[in-house]
Every structure is written in structure tokens, then in C-alpha cells.
Amino acid sequence: MNTLRILRDLLRYNGEFAIGLVLVLIVAAIALCSFFSPYPPMDVYVVPPDIPPSWEHPLGTTSRGQDVFWQLTFAIRNTLLFGIVVAFLSRIISLAVGLISGYKGGWVDRILMSINDTFVVVPLFPILVLFYFIMRDEMTWAMLAIITALLGWAYDARLIRSIAMSLRTREFTRQAVFSGMSTGKIVLQEHLPFVLPIVFSTTMNNINWSIGIEVTLSVLGFTDINTPTIGGMIYWANQHTALVSGIWWWVTFPVLLVIMLFIGLFLLAISMNEYIDPRSRLSRLGGQA
Amino acid sequence: MIAELRAIPSPDELNAPQTSPLLTVDRLKAYYKVKLFGVDREVRAVDDISLAINRNEIYGLAGESSSGKSSLIKTIAGAIRPPLRVVEGSVRFAFKDGERDIYRLSPQELSAIRWSRLSYIMQGSMSVLNPVRRIRHAFEDFALPHVSAKGADFTRLVERHLKRLHLDPAVLQAYPHELSGGMRQRVTIALATVCNPEFIIADEPTTALDVIVQKGVLSMIREIQQEFGSSVLFVTHDMAVHANLTDRLGIMYAGRLVEEGRTRDVFKKPLHPYTAHLISSLPRIGDEAPKKALEGSPPSLADPPPGCRFHPRCPFAIEICRREAPPMVEILPGHRTACHVAQADPARVRTVA
Amino acid sequence: MRILRMLTVATGLALAATTALSQTNVPGVPRNETIILENPEGTIKNPGWFNIWTINAGGQYTGLHQLALDTLWYIDPERGLDGVWENSLAAEKPIYNADFTEMTVKLRPGIYWSDGVEFTADDLIYTVETQIKNPGMRWSALLGLNVDSVSSPEPWTVRFKLKKPNSRFHSLFTVRFNAIWMMPKHVFEKAADPQKFDFNPPVSLGAYKLHSFDPDGKWYIWQKRDDWQRTTLGRYGEPGPKYAAYIDPGPPDKRVIAQLNHNLDVVHDIAPEGMFTLTKQSPSLKTWFPNFPFAHPDPTLPSVIFNMQNPAFQNRDVRWALALLIDIKAVSMASYRGAATLSPIGIPPTGTHPDDYHIPLQEWLASYEIDTGKSKVKPYDPNIGNQIADMLRPTMKEQIPTDPAEIRKAFGYGWWKPNPQAATELLEKAGYTKRGNAWYTPDGKPFSIKLMVEGDSRPILTRAGTMIVQQWRQFGIDAKTEVAQGTTMLDRRIAGDFETLISWSVETYGGHPDLSFFLDSWHSQFVAAPGKTQSPRNWQRWSNPELDKIIEQVRTISFDDKRTVELGRDYAKLIVREMPIIPLMAYNVFTAMDETYWTGYPTAENPYANPVPNWGNSRSMMVRLKPKQP
Amino acid sequence: MKAYLAYLSKRLVQFAVVVFVGINITYLVTHMTPINPVEQSISAATSYGATSPEAIEMMRQSLRQLYGLEGSPWEQYVNFWKRVLVGDFGPSLSAFPTPVSQLILRALPWTVGLLLVSTLLTWFLGNLLGGLAGYYRNSRILRAFGVLSMGLHPIPYYVVAFVFLIIFGFLWPVLPISGGATMASDRSNTLAFALDIVVHSILPVLSLMAVGIGGWFMGMRSLVSNIVTEDYVVYAELAGVKRGKIMRSYVMRNALGPQVTGLALQLGAIFNGAIITEQVFGYPGVGSLLISAVHSGDYSLVLGITTISIVAVSAAVLLIDLLYPLIDPRVEAR
Numbered sequence A: 001m002n003t004l005r006i007l008r009d010l011l012r013y014n015g016e017f018a019i020g021l022v023l024v025l026i027v028a029a030i031a032l033c034s035f036f037s038p039y040p041p042m043d044v045y046v047v048p049p050d051i052p053p054s055w056e057h058p059l060g061t062t063s064r065g066q067d068v069f070w071q072l073t074f075a076i077r078n079t080l081l082f083g084i085v086v087a088f089l090s091r092i093i094s095l096a097v098g099l100i101s102g103y104k105g106g107w108v109d110r111i112l113m114s115i116n117d118t119f120v121v122v123p124l125f126p127i128l129v130l131f132y133f134i135m136r137d138e139m140t141w142a143m144l145a146i147i148t149a150l151l152g153w154a155y156d157a158r159l160i161r162s163i164a165m166s167l168r169t170r171e172f173t174r175q176a177v178f179s180g181m182s183t184g185k186i187v188l189q190e191h192l193p194f195v196l197p198i199v200f201s202t203t204m205n206n207i208n209w210s211i212g213i214e215v216t217l218s219v220l221g222f223t224d225i226n227t228p229t230i231g232g233m234i235y236w237a238n239q240h241t242a243l244v245s246g247i248w249w250w251v252t253f254p255v256l257l258v259i260m261l262f263i264g265l266f267l268l269a270i271s272m273n274e275y276i277d278p279r280s281r282l283s284r285l286g287g288q289a
Numbered sequence B: 001m002i003a004e005l006r007a008i009p010s011p012d013e014l015n016a017p018q019t020s021p022l023l024t025v026d027r028l029k030a031y032y033k034v035k036l037f038g039v040d041r042e043v044r045a046v047d048d049i050s051l052a053i054n055r056n057e058i059y060g061l062a063g064e065s066s067s068g069k070s071s072l073i074k075t076i077a078g079a080i081r082p083p084l085r086v087v088e089g090s091v092r093f094a095f096k097d098g099e100r101d102i103y104r105l106s107p108q109e110l111s112a113i114r115w116s117r118l119s120y121i122m123q124g125s126m127s128v129l130n131p132v133r134r135i136r137h138a139f140e141d142f143a144l145p146h147v148s149a150k151g152a153d154f155t156r157l158v159e160r161h162l163k164r165l166h167l168d169p170a171v172l173q174a175y176p177h178e179l180s181g182g183m184r185q186r187v188t189i190a191l192a193t194v195c196n197p198e199f200i201i202a203d204e205p206t207t208a209l210d211v212i213v214q215k216g217v218l219s220m221i222r223e224i225q226q227e228f229g230s231s232v233l234f235v236t237h238d239m240a241v242h243a244n245l246t247d248r249l250g251i252m253y254a255g256r257l258v259e260e261g262r263t264r265d266v267f268k269k270p271l272h273p274y275t276a277h278l279i280s281s282l283p284r285i286g287d288e289a290p291k292k293a294l295e296g297s298p299p300s301l302a303d304p305p306p307g308c309r310f311h312p313r314c315p316f317a318i319e320i321c322r323r324e325a326p327p328m329v330e331i332l333p334g335h336r337t338a339c340h341v342a343q344a345d346p347a348r349v350r351t352v353a
Numbered sequence C: 001m002r003i004l005r006m007l008t009v010a011t012g013l014a015l016a017a018t019t020a021l022s023q024t025n026v027p028g029v030p031r032n033e034t035i036i037l038e039n040p041e042g043t044i045k046n047p048g049w050f051n052i053w054t055i056n057a058g059g060q061y062t063g064l065h066q067l068a069l070d071t072l073w074y075i076d077p078e079r080g081l082d083g084v085w086e087n088s089l090a091a092e093k094p095i096y097n098a099d100f101t102e103m104t105v106k107l108r109p110g111i112y113w114s115d116g117v118e119f120t121a122d123d124l125i126y127t128v129e130t131q132i133k134n135p136g137m138r139w140s141a142l143l144g145l146n147v148d149s150v151s152s153p154e155p156w157t158v159r160f161k162l163k164k165p166n167s168r169f170h171s172l173f174t175v176r177f178n179a180i181w182m183m184p185k186h187v188f189e190k191a192a193d194p195q196k197f198d199f200n201p202p203v204s205l206g207a208y209k210l211h212s213f214d215p216d217g218k219w220y221i222w223q224k225r226d227d228w229q230r231t232t233l234g235r236y237g238e239p240g241p242k243y244a245a246y247i248d249p250g251p252p253d254k255r256v257i258a259q260l261n262h263n264l265d266v267v268h269d270i271a272p273e274g275m276f277t278l279t280k281q282s283p284s285l286k287t288w289f290p291n292f293p294f295a296h297p298d299p300t301l302p303s304v305i306f307n308m309q310n311p312a313f314q315n316r317d318v319r320w321a322l323a324l325l326i327d328i329k330a331v332s333m334a335s336y337r338g339a340a341t342l343s344p345i346g347i348p349p350t351g352t353h354p355d356d357y358h359i360p361l362q363e364w365l366a367s368y369e370i371d372t373g374k375s376k377v378k379p380y381d382p383n384i385g386n387q388i389a390d391m392l393r394p395t396m397k398e399q400i401p402t403d404p405a406e407i408r409k410a411f412g413y414g415w416w417k418p419n420p421q422a423a424t425e426l427l428e429k430a431g432y433t434k435r436g437n438a439w440y441t442p443d444g445k446p447f448s449i450k451l452m453v454e455g456d457s458r459p460i461l462t463r464a465g466t467m468i469v470q471q472w473r474q475f476g477i478d479a480k481t482e483v484a485q486g487t488t489m490l491d492r493r494i495a496g497d498f499e500t501l502i503s504w505s506v507e508t509y510g511g512h513p514d515l516s517f518f519l520d521s522w523h524s525q526f527v528a529a530p531g532k533t534q535s536p537r538n539w540q541r542w543s544n545p546e547l548d549k550i551i552e553q554v555r556t557i558s559f560d561d562k563r564t565v566e567l568g569r570d571y572a573k574l575i576v577r578e579m580p581i582i583p584l585m586a587y588n589v590f591t592a593m594d595e596t597y598w599t600g601y602p603t604a605e606n607p608y609a610n611p612v613p614n615w616g617n618s619r620s621m622m623v624r625l626k627p628k629q630p
Numbered sequence D: 001m002k003a004y005l006a007y008l009s010k011r012l013v014q015f016a017v018v019v020f021v022g023i024n025i026t027y028l029v030t031h032m033t034p035i036n037p038v039e040q041s042i043s044a045a046t047s048y049g050a051t052s053p054e055a056i057e058m059m060r061q062s063l064r065q066l067y068g069l070e071g072s073p074w075e076q077y078v079n080f081w082k083r084v085l086v087g088d089f090g091p092s093l094s095a096f097p098t099p100v101s102q103l104i105l106r107a108l109p110w111t112v113g114l115l116l117v118s119t120l121l122t123w124f125l126g127n128l129l130g131g132l133a134g135y136y137r138n139s140r141i142l143r144a145f146g147v148l149s150m151g152l153h154p155i156p157y158y159v160v161a162f163v164f165l166i167i168f169g170f171l172w173p174v175l176p177i178s179g180g181a182t183m184a185s186d187r188s189n190t191l192a193f194a195l196d197i198v199v200h201s202i203l204p205v206l207s208l209m210a211v212g213i214g215g216w217f218m219g220m221r222s223l224v225s226n227i228v229t230e231d232y233v234v235y236a237e238l239a240g241v242k243r244g245k246i247m248r249s250y251v252m253r254n255a256l257g258p259q260v261t262g263l264a265l266q267l268g269a270i271f272n273g274a275i276i277t278e279q280v281f282g283y284p285g286v287g288s289l290l291i292s293a294v295h296s297g298d299y300s301l302v303l304g305i306t307t308i309s310i311v312a313v314s315a316a317v318l319l320i321d322l323l324y325p326l327i328d329p330r331v332e333a334r
Helices: A003-013 A015-036 A068-104 A106-121 A124-138 A141-151 A154-168 A171-178 A183-219 A230-239 A248-276 A278-288 B011-015 B069-077 B107-113 B135-146 B151-164 B169-173 B181-193 B211-228 B239-245 B263-268 B273-280 B319-323 B340-344 B346-350 C002-023 C064-068 C121-133 C140-146 C169-173 C232-236 C252-260 C272-281 C316-324 C328-336 C353-367 C384-399 C404-411 C420-429 C459-475 C486-495 C516-522 C545-556 C563-578 C616-624 D002-032 D037-045 D053-067 D073-085 D100-135 D140-152 D157-171 D190-227 D231-238 D243-281 D286-295 D299-327
Strands: B023-036 B039-053 B058-062 B084-095 B098-101 B118-121 B199-203 B231-235 B248-253 B256-262 B329-332 B335-337 C034-038 C073-075 C085-087 C102-106 C147-151 C157-162 C208-213 C219-224 C243-247 C296-298 C303-306 C433-435 C438-440 C448-453 C478-483 C500-503 C581-583 C587-589 C592-594
Touching: A003 A015, A015 A068, A015 A248, A068 A106, A068 A141, A068 A154, A068 A183, A068 A230, A068 A248, A106 A154, A106 D002, A106 D243, A106 D299, A124 A141, A124 A183, A124 D002, A124 D243, A124 D286, A124 D299, A141 A183, A154 A183, A171 A183, A183 A230, A183 A248, A183 D157, A230 A248, A230 C252, A230 C459, A248 D157, B023 B069, B039 B069, B039 B084, B039 B248, B039 B256, B058 B069, B058 B211, B058 B239, B069 B084, B069 B199, B069 B231, B118 B181, B135 B151, B135 B169, B135 B181, B135 D243, B151 B169, B151 B181, B181 B199, B181 B211, B199 B211, B211 B231, B211 B239, B231 B239, B239 B263, B248 B263, B248 B273, B256 B263, B256 B273, B263 B273, B319 B340, B329 B340, B340 B346, C064 C208, C064 C219, C064 C616, C073 C616, C102 C169, C121 C140, C121 C147, C121 C157, C140 C147, C140 C169, C140 D053, C232 C616, C252 C272, C252 D157, C272 C592, C303 C316, C316 C420, C316 C563, C316 C581, C328 C384, C328 C459, C353 C563, C384 C404, C420 C433, C448 C459, C448 C486, C459 C478, C459 C500, C486 C500, C486 D037, C516 C545, C545 C563, D002 D073, D002 D299, D037 D053, D100 D140, D100 D190, D100 D243, D100 D286, D100 D299, D140 D190, D157 D190, D157 D243, D190 D243, D231 D243, D243 D286, D243 D299, D286 D299
Parallel strands: B058 B231, B058 B248, B118 B199, B199 B231, C034 C243, C448 C478, C448 C500
Antiparallel strands: B023 B039, B023 B084, B084 B098, B248 B256, B256 B335, B329 B335, C073 C085, C102 C157, C147 C157, C208 C219, C219 C243, C296 C587, C303 C500, C303 C581, C433 C438
């Protein structure tokens, strides 16, 4: 089956996938709008402050004199990008660790897995706060992405390792070994394709996770407030006691948008998971019979 | 012509009490109905099967994997779940306390006859016992509702049963993973027979066991059957096991029963080309060349060939085979087959071996 | 499925029970006899620690330094209960000898500690000597540097012999925000190590003693002493509230909610928006100004502080250019929503300062001229306050004053007109060039400035900084804010680890023209080498001989000498010329008071005290508060 | 028994490795900080009046001595381990000279209590309902619950807590939104005080549950829908064993193993949640302490809290691992 047909079938028969895709596309479209924004993202007092949603400002304006809609387009773009960057970087680490650990086994596996388990168990939030404590204003968006990625690979590496381990005993691996292929080549050419589906579904979850981290840290003021992000918007709204001041649109829309993104990505992840796991796919078929 | 071929009835059969059969399966059809990404599919796993099993006999059911034998016994046991469903036909048991149609019973009534009258030894003995609980609990869960003995009496009853089957009652305290494969299979059989059921379905109980263990398990089943006078529906693809154990034998191919008769008769004079092939492929001492495999593979049950389902692989196929599905016809006394060729000339099939 | 039904029922019951319970109030101290104030320190990490003489060990504004402790003198940033100057434990003003090497204190007799022991000269001597002996204690270095010996020649008299002349030595014992508090000798004597003694429960010298405190550090309750007459506050009559609770009410929105629910009588500070909400929704609200801008101007002066040791800012023309790029109206709107009291000179426009400095300097400011190299400009605009008032009037309506005097009081006496043209000329004069849309330094690098702000800790100043950076950026300078919160700010500020910074290096008494409180520390003798820890306030690390001369002159005259005003004006002019800091405005604190339970709060009409509840002198409030409900 | 011992020693070694590596990471990270606690104190102590550079140098010397910051980095590292092994983290630098351990001990009961209650409730309810939903696939209530909890699940905890705070603190103010107990509550009246604590913990616990329950629900539901196709379940059904019995002893019992392991793996994340809860709801505890320690640059306190949290979480994981054989006797299979 080619990819397009899988996509068509998923869309037609998997409601979760369809809803998820629509939600993510809406969010992505809003993020793309940022390129057409009439206002520079970091400037304040470019519009009259505290205007409720109206024709001119569909989502209202903030107490900092920013248009909520246009601000939101930048915020969601940066937030989304953050999630994608973290997911991408952490996928590389978890793939490397998972595949090598699973393929090599023995002491390599043991060492990698004890590091892995440390990362699984250690509470990440204090560590992130610690990094902020050290880096302080050096804690830029990119830096935070790298650190988050360095902390967010362990859980999935274990998953990939278990698949790699089962691949190791398969016939084609043995053949490859006998034909003198190097470890790297075997892992990349022979094993990678088998773990890719799992990588895709964990990517969605990882984006969710990292965005959650970003939002939480920003709202608590542990990030760079110059870059507009969803967390940053809530941070500024809190700074201006927007809720008790009745500027609800400043908080509500970012929260709604980010919830849309979370649910969208999550639905994509579970529907893809279902697609990958034949057992649950069958149970869906059975359910419809 | 046909009369010449009639085998001499065995003394066993002559002595057997002629009562009504314990199990009567009548024109049973059970299909899987599946919608796979928009395509409706119907898998005819059990397609128009009729058979009867008498009291006090071991009835063997043979066939390749995916021939529908597992679906058949699940249907007989009343243990089907969607997407498998009964489309037509009936499954009737004539138990000592009355006749029951499996698909006319309420869930409570079905529960009541299970284990007490109708018991089941499932395929894959390795995984049929709850891995996280001691074996003792399995006996309690399964049998306690069906016996009057409670508490210590019940334990004594179970222990007596185990001893009768030459098993150490200490296994009750064990977890499944602590037992060997053979041991687990014996325990499973003991579990299935603890209530002296009238009818036992044994689904591939010896598959995946090594030969010596297999022998022990088989003799155990034989012993139980003789001691309790139960009937056993014994399913395996291993023809050698059938030859050693079963009284009567049914052969399934692509969801249909293609031949049925006393085991001895079937082995001596297979009427269906497929049966003949199965028997000829049995290893014999002195074989040198590897057995010739049958060409082609079993048909998809979702899209079976028209006419006789075996015809694409049959060395004797004739024109009619491609068009009409052969009916099941008794060619020799107690020996039926569904084959146009055999029905025309039973002798032709014999030459295959 | 039965489980499911049972679970639903159980959850329902549990929820019903708990909501019912949450309505019932756990009885504590009676609400109508208690005043509840915000402690801006938040949750106290180490709640059981009351030894304020150690560094950083426990809470300070928990009511401890406001209500339980006392010292020799107080200076009120407003008018005071009985004048700005208050002789508290001292019976009269400090008495210096001619060359300021000796200070004599006459103590007030009849003041008792809450455990019944009388306060005497021994306590004062013990306080000084103990701190000198233990270098890890809070005021140790200051006392050690100044005090040669301390003795009591006769009862109720204490004489300090100083190591070198110091005409302002008394300020160590004079509360503006706080000062060196008296230690109870009879209590501390018994402790093995005064630095490791937690002083729990504290023995108090003020009118209140500790009633109870939260072991988790969220609240402290103080109870009026039965013998309140035997404290220094007793002279002004009986304090109103029987109990005073200093609590951590949480983030700003929770503070607003708490006050709307009448669970918090005095909010220390909130965002301006929160204050506007309160003015709209709380009929019982009392604020310093009855109308806009509501807030109390503290005698501190938030400014853009240049790190003068940074080569980029050593040219006066560059500093002036940056000042002329600031549109102060936008900054005022962005930070205080217009509720800022502006000042173009290095002195806060609060208390008595406008009369002493701002008004007399108007003429000089108006005629002040800068030479951009291409032209001469008079940058001062005396009308900025009016313009802000006009800008606010459409939305704030009659809350905006119309009387010019009122406007100047609320919005300040003018500021610099934005003048990008002059700024361009000044920068070009300094060798900077503009290529495309960006400015480059004389050595060809992009002109970049980082402005350090405190983020969450001082949201108003963070907003001001963000606006200023935006204005610089729009001009073509690569400007950015960087956030340094909490001690990070303290650390980097003290180490000179910043380019520019929004903070205040100017703090005054407010009610007294003497500037030495901050000015003395601006002397070049205190400037540390780059990267080394700087003594506080001279964050700009500015060494200027002219300034040193002014400071040295101030040192030789006494606190109340008339000449201080003249010297102060010289200082103000010097700052305008040199621009080592760009003064912006007074630090306005949005202190919100609720009159549901108490009346008689200090306000601009009745300015007997500073209402901001973490100031040591906010204790004056207690004697004027009257219960609203019997 | 031998298998169990082997398993035990493996787990113990793993525990030791995780704790050792984790603490070293934090030690390294905290000591990379440019913040100098001595300078912190100097800035606090000198904030009144002018102080000459010589006086500051004098003070610096005495504080270094006082804080025990002398010696080479290696000596400090060794000393650190010596003290940690006896549970001593030295004095807090932002609440000097109060020992860090004393500060942590005061905060710990709140965090542990909140976490224990919310985690166990979440885990128990999520698994129970998830199990039921997997077994009784057609129940409408359970489906509705599934949709709700799954909708909440992917939303980051902060956002959910924030929304709860707005709803119950602002729009419909029925629950306390801040603190662990009412001010000046009478702590000697144990019953009233306990109820007071319960009422104050409702929002934190509910919000933690709202986010956490979906994960367990979904995990359990898919586990159960797989387990019901396992031979031993099918076989038990064939044998006419009662559905309730099958649900309890066959399905749930077998799903328990993976879910318990899952719990162990989630504990770290759950602890993160607690820190955020304490921030949002102003709840006392280790999280608030950590944040304030970060803000006040008190690295010995930060180090102490992080160490304690690593040890606590790994110990909880170890405990779960050690109890695991009770749930699944096939230890050596793992």
C-alpha cells in the first residue's frame, strides 16, 4: 500500500485521525499566518490596549497593545517549532541509543540502558530549573530546545531497543552480518526501516511533551521572554493580571489553541499507533463487523 | 461395485451399543464477516458441515492449518466471538440429562453445562493457564461451581483426580511457569476432566510437545476416555496421532468436511485424494527420497475456488470438479466422502499412494 | 459495573462533604480585630527564624521589623505622625561633636521588652559590640568600619567614638526602610553563638508580640501587647488592631481576588491593571491618591543605569543619544499605564523633593542646551505631564486631574523630548555610523545593547525596559532585554555583570532634603575594579572628580544644614550633563487598602505615613487605624 | 528464591547506579553556576550605606570560612559525598545557618502526602475504570469517561491546573485556591485540621488526577482488550468461570504487572507535576522550596532538594520493583 492510500483509508475509516489532522492543520495554518502579520512580533503598543474581540481585532488586543491574533500566530509558530526541534533532536538520540543498544547487546547495552534508566527516573523538572539557574538569560529558545531534547529521549529509546532486539535474531540480520556489513550499516539500512513507524508515533507524543515543558517553564518565567511563545503569552497576561482585569481573551485564546494542538497531535499519535499495531487494528475491524 | 469395497465391520463397532449420537452437527455454517478498510470480506471458515459423534468414542479431526478445524470446534464448543458467527445450522448435544442445542441456550445454561458436561482442552497448552496464579486456583475457578464438594472436600476430590492421572498433587501449589511443557499439558487435561465431562474437545493437545511426552499425553487421554466413558473430539493435523488414538476420523479441507470414517478404514482405504495425500505423506521406516509435496497451497477461505475446493491441487480432477461442489456421500458403510471421482470410482483414488 | 455505580456515588458524597466543609471557617483570631497585610517576601523558607541580625536567615517583613523591633530614630517618607523626624528609642536627635568623630545618643527611658525587661543603654551597646565581634552578621562591616568604641558615660546616654569623621553616622540607626535594630541583650547573652540562634519566639520591643506563625511560612500573626504604653509607639495612643497578620497571598491575581473577598486588608503591590480592577469592583477600596494614578510614589528613582566601566558607554554623547531616543510617554503608558511620576533629574519627585529640587531647577532645565556637533538643541519639555494627562483623559475620564499643580504632582515636572535627529547627530559625532537600517560602532561592529530587567520580580520595570528596548531597536540599534530574577539580579548588579540595567541607584528619605543616604556611596572610593563586587548603589560604577567634590562637601556639613540643598542641586545638574543614569520616574507602588474592617489608612490627603506595608515605618499606621465594625 | 535474589541484586545495583549518576549530574550542574553564595550574602549585608572594597574583602573571608567553601574542588566533592551519605546537606545558604535537611524535612510531608494520595487515587481509578472499559466495551458511561479523560490527558499539567484555578477560584469560588491549610487554623484540633488540609488539597489533587487518569485509563483499556484475547482468559470463559471472577483474577491481575511497571517509570514525571501544582496553588512543599531556592541562588538547598527527589523517586521505583514478584511470579522472565 502506498502512503497516499494509507492516508486516504486512515482519513476515511479512522475518525480520530481525521479530527487530529484537521486540528493540527488549523494550528499549522494559524502559525503560517505569522508570515503575513502587519506587526513585528516583539513590539508593544502597536494597537490600542485592552480591546475585546471585535471586527478589527478578531481576538482582541492585549494590555501591552498587541493584537492577540497576530501575536498568537507568532507564538504558536515558535511553540510548534520548539516542539518539532526537540522531537527531532531527541528522536536522533533515542534512535541511536535504542538501535545500538538493541543490536549490540552485552555490556554496550547494559551501560546505555543504565544511563537510559537514570534519565527515565530522574525528575526532569528540577534539572531543567537547575539549568535555568545556571544559564539564566543565556537560556534562549534554542538552548532550551537542546536541553529539553537531551532530557527527553530515554523513554522512547527503550521502546526502540526492544524492537531492535527482536530484529537482531531475525534471519536477514544474520545474513548481513555474514556478508560483512558494519554495525552502522546494518543498523541504518536493515533495522531503521522497521522502527520508523514507532518513531513517527512517538514523535507526536514527544512534541506534546516538549511543548508542555516549554509552556510550563515560560509561564513560571524560567525562559527567555523576548521570543513570543504560547507560554510567554500566558506569562505576560499573568504579569498584567489579565484574568482578574477581565482581559479574558488574552489568556483564553492561547490556551484554547494550544489545547487544540495537544489534542490534535495526540489523536494523530494514537491513530497511527493503532495503524501500526495490527492487534488493535483488528479489534477495530471486529467492532465494525 | 460399491458393495465389493465395503470393509468388514470391526468387532468393536459390532459390540458398541447403538444409541443416538452424543453430538450432532447439522449443516453448520460459521463465517468471519470483516470490513477491512472499506472492503467487505466473508471468510467461510466452517462451510456446511454435518457430523455426528457417538458416546464413548474418540473422534479425530484432521486437516492442515487454516482448514477451518479450529473454527469448527470453537463453533461446536459455543465459544465463538465476533467477527466469527454462526450463519446457519445447529449443534446439538444429547447429554444424559437431556438434549441441548448450543445456539439456543441462554448464557447461564451454557455456563452450567460447561466443564460439567462439555469440556475443552485448548490449543497452546503453554498459555491456557493464568500465569500469575497458582494452579490450585484454576481448579477452584473452573470446577468448584460444578461440584457439590466444597473446601477441604473439594481439595481432596481434585487431589484424588490428579493421583488417578498419575500426577503429584503438589502441582496445585505451583505456578504455570514452574512446570515443564508436558506437565502443564497434563495439568490442563486434568483440569478439563476433573468434573467427569461427557464430551471433551481436545484441540491439538500434543502439538509442540516432544515425541516421548506426546506419547504420555496421548495415553493419558485414552485412559481418561476409557475410564469415564466420555466422548473425545480430538483435533490435530498430525495423522500419526490419529492413527494411534482415534476411533473415527474426519478430514477437513478449506472449511469443509471431505471424508469421514473409522480411522482404520480411512487409513486403509482413503476415498478422497486429499486424504490419500495426507496418509501418503506420513513418514515410514525405509523412506529414502523426501515425500513429494502437494503442489499449490490451500485456497483462501475468503475467495474459495468454485466446485470442489480441492480441484486446483487434485491430480484426478475432472471436468465436473471445477463446476460442482461434491456432496458428502456414504460410499462404504460408515465411510463418507465428498469427491466426484471417488463417488464414480473409489478405486481410482487408491492408486495415488 | 456495580463498582462503577458505587464509585460514582462515593465521589459525589465526598465532593458534597468537602464543599460543605470548605464553607465552615476554622476559628482563629477574630477577623474584625485583625488587620491582614501582604508580605511581599512571599513564603518564608525558614519560618521559625527571627534572628534578623544574621544575613538572609529568615523572613524580615513578616511583621518582625515593622511591629516587633525598634531602633533609635525614624524618618518618614511622608509627613509622619508628628513630623518627618521621629525620635523613637532615642529621646532627642543625634548629638555630634564639631568634627563629627563622636556621636552621643540620649535614650528614652520607660521602654520595655515584651518579656518585661527594661530597654537600656546596655542593649544598644550589646547590639553594636556583638555585630562588630561577629563578622558574619548583617551590620558587622558597617559598624566595624565606623565605630572605634561605644560606651555609656551615664545612664540613658550612649557615646560612639568613630574611627573617622562621619556626619551621617546616625543614619545607620535611622529607619527609612529599615536600620540597625536593637538586640535584647538578656536574650542573646544566653545563646552560645548569636549567629546560630534562631530567636524563636522573638522578644519584641514594639507594640506587638508574636501570636503564632505558619510552620510552612505563609503567615505570621502578631498580637497587641497588653503593655503597649511601654513601647515607643505608645506616645501616639493605643494601636487599633488587636492582631496583625502578615501573609503570603500568592501571585497578583490571587491578591486581587483576596481583597475583593475582603480577606486581605492591605495589598503591598499589584500590577496597574489589578489596581484598575479594584477601583472598578471594590467599593471599600482606599488608595494613596483617590484618583489616578492611585499608587504611592516611593522615594526611589528607577532609571536606565549604564555600566560606566563598559567602553561602549564611556562617551557622554552616546548616553545622551540613548536618552533622547526614549519616548517617555510610551514608557509611562507601557509600564504604569500612564500612572508614572516622571523625573528628568537624579532625584525622585516625591515627598518634599519637588519643592527643594524639581521646581527650583525648572528654569535651568528649560534653558539647558546640548551641542550635537551639528546643531544646538534644548531637549527639555516641561509639558510632558500635561500631555500624558490629555492622553489618559478619554479613557479615565474624571479620574484624571485638571488642575496643573495636581497634574505635576501626579505625572511629574516634564522630561526630555524624543529627538531622533539630535540622537543621530550625537551618535555620528561619537563616530557611530548608520548603514541601511542598522547602527554600527566606531570599530565597525553592530551597535548592540542588552538591557537587564528583573522580570517577574519587578513587572513594571520589566515593562518599561521592554518599551525602551523597542524604541532603541526601532532606531536601528540591536537592543534586547535580558531577564535576571531575584538574586541573579542582585548578583549581577553588584558584580557589574551587565551593560545597562533598569533599577534604582537613587534612594532618598523623601521627607528630608539630605541626599547622602544614597549619594555618599557614589563616591569613587567605593568603585570596585571591573568584575569585582561593588558596594551597593553605585551600580553605574561611575568615577567623577566633580561628584567626589560634592560628596566630600556634604560629609563635612551636618544632616540638617541648609547647604545640603545647594549641593543637591549641583549634583542634579551634574547628572543631567553627564547622564550616567537616565532617570525615569518614581517607583510607584500600587498599595491597595480595603476599608471593610479598618479605616484611617494613610493617603495623600492624610499623609501621616507610608502605606507600603514592608517599610519599617509603616508601623505608624497601627495607631491611626480604627475598626469599622464593632 | 534464588531467582528472586538475583533479581533483587540486579535492582539494587540499578538503584545505586541511578542515584549515583543522578546526584553527580546535579552536583556538576549546580557547581557550574556562576552564582557565588558568599557574594550573595555580601550584597544582602551591605545594602545599607557605603562599604569600602577593603571591608567587603574582610567580609568575604569570614563568610567563606563560615559557609565551609574552602578547599579544592575535589575536597569539596569528597566532603559532599561524605555528608550526603549520612543525610547531611550542610547549611542552607539563603537561610544560613539552618540545615538544608531541616528545611526539606519541613516541606517534605506536604509533597509526599499530596503525591501519595493523588498518585494512588489516579492510578487506582484510572486502572479500574480503564479495565472495566476494556472489558465492558459497550458501556456508555465508560465511553464518555474515556473521551473526557483522553481529552484532558495530552494537555500539559500547568494549563489544566490553571483552568481549574480560574474555574474554582474565580468563576465559581467554592474551593480554597491557595495554601495547605487555613490561616491560624487550630492545629491541636486534629480532626478539624485534617479536614482543613483535605479541603485545601482538593484542587491540587483533582487537577493532578484530571491529567493523570487518562494515561492509566487508556493503557489499561488497551491492555485489557489484548488480555481478553489471551488463551487463559478465553479458556476461563469457555469453562464458564463467572465474568466478575475473570475480570478480577484473570484480566486485571495480569494487566497489573505492566501498569505497576508503568507507575514506576512515571514517578519522575509525577514528581514534576507536584512542583508545578505547588506553584499554581501556592501549596507548601518541596516544589515551592525548590523554586524559591533557585530564585535566591541557594545552591546547597537546590542540590539537597534535587538529591532527595532523585533518591525518593528511585527508592519508590525500587520498592515497586521489589514488590513486583508479588504481582507477577515470573520475575526471571523480566
